[in-house]
Amino acid sequence: MTTEGSQMPAENIATHAQTLMLDLDKLIHARDRVGAIKIAREAITAGTFTIPQLYALVLSPLMKLTGARWHAGEEEVWEEHYTTAVVRTIIESLFDEVAARAAEPLGKTVVLAAPADEYHDLGLRMLADRFELAGYRVHFIGAATPLEELLGAARTLKADAVLLSASTHFHRLRVREYADALTAAIPGITVWAGGPAFAHGHSTWSDAEIPDIALLLGDLETSA
Numbered sequence: 579m580t581t582e583g584s585q586m587p588a589e590n591i592a593t594h595a596q597t598l599m600l601d602l603d604k605l606i607h608a609r610d611r612v613g614a615i616k617i618a619r620e621a622i623t624a625g626t627f628t629i630p631q632l633y634a635l636v637l638s639p640l641m642k643l644t645g646a647r648w649h650a651g652e653e654e655v656w657e658e659h660y661t662t663a664v665v666r667t668i669i670e671s672l673f674d675e676v677a678a679r680a681a682e683p684l685g686k687t688v689v690l691a692a693p694a695d696e697y698h699d700l701g702l703r704m705l706a707d708r709f710e711l712a713g714y715r716v717h718f719i720g721a722a723t724p725l726e727e728l729l730g731a732a733r734t735l736k737a738d739a740v741l742l743s744a745s746t747h748f749h750r751l752r753v754r755e756y757a758d759a760l761t762a763a764i765p766g767i768t769v770w771a772g773g774p775a776f777a778h779g780h781s782t783w784s785d786a787e788i789p790d791i792a793l794l795l796g797d798l799e800t801s802a
């Protein structure tokens with residue numbers, strides 16, 4: 579279990595997370611991306627949050643807030659893109675901290691990708707770091723990956739597991755196709771699938787195929 583960082587009681591963590599999220603939101607709206615990146619990094623280097631906590635309790639809710647504002651007509655599309663870009667920079671800026679805090683290697687390799695035409699990859703990128711922290715060897719392929727390319731990557735990179743993410747409902751069938759193709763082509767491979775596309779149930783998928791990442795990695799108190 580990744581226990582570096584905060585030992586705060588859960589309710590304090592929630593309050594601190596909400597405060598940091600609102601501070602980040604203000605800085606992003608003031609178009610102060612340097613300031614936003616600085617306070618997010620400081621929350622990690624000061625030990626206020628673990629990296630999984632920052633991702634699950636601060637950055638993910640910030641993205642949802644942005645999405646809700648866009649949906650309500652309170653934000654332009656470019657503003658959602660702006661927030662996405664700042665959040666991605668925060669994540670990338672933590673690369674050294676992820677490497678320094680990663681657990682002993684487990685000897686397992688995971689490849690993370692989204693299927694063709696699926697452009698949401700920020701959640702996938704956060705999951706990549708959480709797997710790395712847990713000791714996996716991680717290869718992040720990212721958004722909109724054609725099936726043949728993913729099969730090639732999984733073989734070449736000797737993946738023990740492939741994690742597929744889909745946010746848009748209409749990509750669920752494609753994820754099923756990818757999972758079936760991977761398990762047929764690579765004996766013994768584990769395929770996990772998830773993301774908002776599965777938010778309203780996952781019939782035709784087993785529970786093992788759609789894992790609870792917090793439970794699998796043991797890196798958060800609550801499932802996220």
Ligand code: B12
Nearest residue numbers: 641645696697698699700701743746747770771772773802
């Ligand atoms: C940012 C964003 C975008 C950006 C994506 C940028 C990027 N590179 O990622 C852009 C602008 C490209 C975009 C485009 C679109 N988007 Co959009 N987008 C969002 C938004 C606002 C935030 C997404 C995000 O980053 N969330 C934060 C991350 C951390 O959370 P997450 O992705 O859910 O991932 C977490 C979990 O789901 C889970 N998870 C993820 N993958 C996996 C895999 C496994 C195996 C497991 C176990 C868990 C797991 O772990 C992650 C970490 O905790 C959401 C709103 C929302 N409520 O989420 C809409 C949202 C996802 N988008 C939506 C839609 C409809 C679209 C568009 C179709 C809009 C349009 N009409 O053009 C297009 C589709 C583009 C495409 N073909 O893919 C819908 C999807 C609805 C649905 N379920 O079908 C949402 C939910 C908005 C809404 N309420 O309608 N979007």
